[in-house]
Amino acid sequence: MAYWVHMPLSPNTSGPNTANSCGNGGREILFQSGPNHPWLMKNYRRAIKHPYSSTMGEELFQHNFIPSDTDFRIFRDHGSVPGLDMAYTYNGYVYHTRHDRAEIFPRGSFQHTGDNLLALVRQIANCPEIEDSSKYAEGHTIYFDVMGWFLVFYTEAEGVILNVIVSLAAIGICGFAFKLMSVGSGIKLEKILKRVLHTLLVQIVSVIVGAVLPVLLGLFMDAVHLPLSWFTNSWLILGLYFTTFFFGLAIVPALYFHYTKHDKLPIGQRIQLLLHCHCVLLAVLTLIFTICGIRSAFVLMLSCLFYTMGLIINIATKLHSKDVAWVIPHIVCTVPPFVFFAYFSHGFFTTFIPMFGRFGENLNPDLAVAVLSIAVGFLCCGFIIPVLHLFSKSKSIICGLMGITLLCLVIAMTPVGFPYRPDTNVQRFDVLHTKRTFHDAQNDVRREESGYFIIPQDRRIYTVKDAVINMTIAQQIGADCEKEINCGLPLRWHKTSLWIPAPEPLLGEDLPNVIVLSKKQLSSIKIRYEMQLSGPSHMVLFIQPLNGAKMKNWTFQKAPLRLNFKPPYLINLSWGVNREPLKFWLELEKPTGNWNSTTLELGLGGHWTHHKDLITPDFKKFLDSFPNYVDATPWPASFESRTY
Template sequence: MMSSKGEIRRRVMTPNPNTHTTDPLLQQRSETYRTRNCWQRLFVDHGKIKWYWAPVFLSFWVLLYFCISIPAYHRLPKPINIADEARYPDRFIAERAEQNLRKLTALGPRVVGSKANEEGAITYFQNYVSKLKAEANPIYDIESDIQLASGSYCHWNMVNMYQGIQNFVIKIAPKESNSTSYLLVNSHYDSVPHGKGAGDDGTMVAIMLETIRVLSKSDKPLRNPVVFLFNGAEENPLQASHAFITQHKWAKYIKALINLDSAGNGGREILFQSGPNHPWLMKHYRRAIMHPYASTVAEEMFQRQFIPSDTDFRIFRDHGRIVGLDMAHQYNGYVYHTRYDVAEIVPRGTFQNTGDNVLALVRELANAPELEDPSNDAEGHTVFFDVLGRYLVFYTQTEGVILNVFVSIVAISLCTYSFKQMANSTGTKFGSVLNRALTLLGVQVLAVISGVALCFLVAVFMDLVHMPMAWFTNSWLILGLYFCPLFFGFAIVPALYFHSQRKERFPLGFRVQILLHCHCLFLTFVILIASIAGIRSAFMLMIAVLFYASGLIINLCTKLHNKSLPWLIPHILCNIPPFLFYAYQAHAYFVSFIPMTGRFGSSVNPDLIMCGFTVGMGLLTGGFMIPVLNLFHKSKTIICSLLTFTVLFIILAATPIGFPYRPETNVQRFSVLHARRVFHDQTNAVRRVETGYFILPQDRRTYSVKNDLLNISLAQTLDKDCAEEMLCGLPLYNHRWHKARASSIWIPGPDPKFDHEPQLNLISKDQLSKTSIRYELELSGPDHMGIFIKPLKDRKIKAWSFHYTPLRLEWEPPYFIYFSYGKDSSPLKFTLEFENPTEDWSSPIFEIGIAGHWNHDESTHTPEFQKFLQSFPKYVDAIAWPAYYETRLF
């Protein structure tokens, strides 16, 4: 019996062409053996692909990524120069926009309250408008306005209060127009401290200026007026847009918006927010745009706060109920909000790309009939994405759900029909094939879990050995560090299962097809769940299933499905388009998010974030290709080589190749304040004074400067202060510092220099009743201050003169009021009314902290502070200024 079984096995593995048998499997293999041609002999051996074609197979996909997907992402149009203007009289001129940017950034950092922002930029805009009016086509009226505004609103977990901030507004309208439907185009000209803000947002300002020039000289009419808002306080954050939409005389006529911002320096602008609920905007975007780049995935990620940023779009949407489009540059985010964000590194093609799009879009929306009353066209959210930057696809969310369900049903039906065909071809029962499918579905789920677990295991390991962010500069390291272990886990589990079933007579080609079907069914399940949950990004999975189903249809129609290997040809060909699309999307996400990890804070392991992207994009790019490795000879060896690459890349990460930072181009970020902290007791006597350097790390590698920084041996954590003092007793600058304060470092040092300390004066104290008391106070100081208020014991704030939302929503104290001013430096007066149910007023009622920031005048830096900053390594960009903090009890 053993001899007989062995003989049968040899006949199955190597069919004899002269042997007659009634076994359909042996007949099929005998026929295959007799009809082998030269191509089969070149590629195939005993029913498997020869092992040395595996590197070719894997390299093919890598080459597609580098040769097609990456160039598609970075493609920029040829810029038009001033010398060519005569040939293109109605086109956007990139060189003029570039000149606008250089003139604006020559003013230096434009921080709210600085002379450059409050005087230099305004003068520049006034001069530009004067020239604009002199050269404009007489069919247009051009009007400008300087808005000076004060107000407040709640932003995340703080009250955002502003006084005397400025907007410069230009309106271009058809002569004698009586339209009350305006299109708004917005960008901001202010910058962060010590940064010239070329990318954020000077480039968009320059593009707007050139857009106005082209429109004003054009013979093409505009149906409705267009308002161009150059807002002077976005970095504060978002104050000027709030001032415009709640107070400006033209705000009530605004019906739609184009918001232009940046999280980088140049490149193509991505449309990442649309609407909400107005598909007509996408219809006009697709019709007008010359260089499309848009993503629903980016919109959903941004709105779910996966991106550590915000834009004026939210202010216009929430406070003005304005619909519109939000677009931003995100390339080269390494220099975003640093002193290296300069005009010289912005590619000229950026101006042409965005300028072409903005000019065409302004014309399209200003003439859109829907602008008259957008409320009539509020039809729900949209799904939108571009295909390799060539054309745009969009449809409504309802249409998307229908499409997702339809594709899923078709895929399930095709897989079921394929199982039946396999049963017929092999002479086995349909139920037996379904049992195999259920088993392989479990194998596939286990494979996905294994791949994900290995990927995240590497991420945790890299952090434990103090090598996070090794890919920050050399992003190609992600391929070996995370994609390889993901694909290894994804492939090794099925390989081991197939090896354990090597005596199985069911053809390997069919088993691999079943495995692929199971992956398809797994994706359809996720698609259906995501569609039910209202996640529009489910279209990403739908595309993979759609093209897989297309290949399966070809195989079923041509009968290639029933052959051991030829079915691979349609399968591979049909997966090339989705692979190119996913690789393009993956590159975009990594280009955008890798620099962002440099400002996620020290409490976040950025390698875990990269793993999340790797898992998502890896399952889409490799989900239908990696299982094919099981059809190669020496498949387990091939798969294990992926793990070898991971080990090699970990070694590379431990060399200088894996060091994250480079001077000027890929910098590490620290916020550094030269601070004085003064704490008073209930008798108003000073109980504690400290001076030194308050350091807030912006990324995971806080320790990278430990061997360079002056007096680092004196560094202290603030755990004790965070436990005993209100908000750690720190001069926190904004809500992000508020959130990350626990990771701060304090180094004792000399006293900073101030031109004047913040002054808090008690104007009056009135007992309103036995249980309530009101204080009126006055605060003066620098143009950026923070107010922190904490009721003591059982007292509560019943009313105050600040924005009422924190009290109405019963926010947890201490309360944080961010206050800044531009042209108006008059003292801030405010009232606080406290409720005390015990009627005992003998002990202090509340604690108040005042922070002052001098963040746009480096002349306030003492020699000691300058020496301390110079001790940071060259690859560090330390955004630094003096600060003062004082607490008092009332």
């Protein structure tokens, strides 16, 4: 039985790569387990000294909310090897930049990781499951650490049972509280239930309003060219998005209480009613998420659990009938989940904020942060914000929240809101000095040019337009996408990628080359090409069927064909010690059986990612023109298209 623990250190690499981590030190977070091997988490819990793990991180990663990958996937998907995947997430600002050096890696992180992994390897090496792990493949797990002190772990089936019991208990206790409120106030239960429906509707509207406001602000910040204003000063997120959400969450109930102030129930009872409705809403969401198979529903369940505990205490002590005294048990029972969610969300924000600097230009980072702030604010303060209505100046406090938002919006427009700093938080660009050659069906060169292919890693490409040489003549790549395979580029095209004409690059001796070894017609409608690819250590092959041809089979992994991926298909080839040419075959089908027209177009990209000696003086001058807060990753590249 093979077993895999993936624990990368922080590599100092450049050029195209598969991310193995996303930070430089800190604690290693366990974010993938198994899959379907709960015994791994049992041994992790027994052995680990300083746990740091999250089911939510696993679900976000495996559902592609994090546009990255690790070597763990190859072992998991293609080797059926179970394991544990861990990564460093702290200080992601320096990851894969010029500042990513061994000497800045915290020595304490080595000790922390060593303590954990040594104990974990010893534990797994001596566990009985290691002999034949297939016998113990029993489904998914739910796991999370509590403040790094200990690990909570249970199976998915146990999680479903726990979520259902807590949710139904929460709804039942709230229902009992409604009945007690009816008895204590002398109002008929039917009228209390009618108020419950009104209050539940108010709470739902308040959550919607609270969510819409930060989303609109995120769209506004992007529209006025102010995204990532919190990239360096992350405290701006609190003022821009959290307080906006809290304002929306509070203002709707405030207006409701204002226009129904003559209600027979005192304000303390009405706020309790609001809190009960919030608990019911959480319980219903927990049940829905559980039915949908979302393991991260445990966070909603925990919120319901602690509120229900506080409510039980209030009912048992009869404090629920008091105007203010009920707040004490409520706050006491709200503190533990608040602290846990704050700890939980701190890990997410410290991980994601630096990552937004390399998520690409297609993602609006402020919109993503707004959504993340809504989720965190809903968990942390959903049971706290309604308590504000007990204060005599509650409306002033609520309006003060919006005042904080406006103040932070003004700050975001000042130099404080400029995202980048030269020594720490840099802006990232990939810059490829590229030669492009296009051939026609007779293999004659029909077009040849050289230039700088610039790929921005975030939305703010316009910050360098006045500094970089020849940026005023930069062209959007999009026009080539209608007539050239993969837009005529050696990497996947990005919408805001730029092309600046430049002198020809200096390329290595091993130029990419494809040779057709044989061409066989397998039937009247099917043909097979056998080919050989050679070249530098990093190459990309794009495959585009032409004139009604369809790719039916090939040497490579069959998933893209089975899942009907849209061509051009991308094959990424890297080699280390073994530089033998890659031999492969392609089978294409034409339903018409007409093989007189062209059948196939190949785009071949070559990358010299570790050859600083190939940086020409012109290229170096161009790179030096970038502002000092930019980290430009340069390498020479080539692209060639051939038609068959």
